[in-house]
Amino acid sequence: SDLPPVDPATNPIAIALKYVHDATESERESYNRPGAPANEQTCANCAFDMASEGEWRPCSLFPGMAIHENGWCTSWALKS
Numbered sequence: 001s002d003l004p005p006v007d008p009a010t011n012p013i014a015i016a017l018k019y020v021h022d023a024t025e026s027e028r029e030s031y032n033r034p035g036a037p038a039n040e041q042t043c044a045n046c047a048f049d050m051a052s053e054g055e056w057r058p059c060s061l062f063p064g065m066a067i068h069e070n071g072w073c074t075s076w077a078l079k080s
């Protein structure tokens with residue numbers, strides 16, 4: 001991906017959605033989103049991830065920016 005990475009510290013969407021590049025440091029356990037066990041939820045298996053490979057990927061919730069394959073945010077939903 002040529003897109004610039006989302007900055008979790010300053011991007012308003014990232015802050016609102018509690019996005020982090022490392023899901024192990026996210027609040028996924030407390031949110032316990034349905035679809036997969038919390039400790040298996042990452043951007044790589046999220047429905048909003050617009051790529052199927054790559055460390056940095058486009059996400060439909062972050063237009064023009066890249067999220068990390070191992071990231072997580074509170075909008076996580078299982079990719080079908």
Ligand code: SF4
Nearest residue numbers: 043046048049059073
């Ligand atoms: Fe990652 Fe999904 Fe959140 Fe996008 S919507 S940042 S792919 S968890």
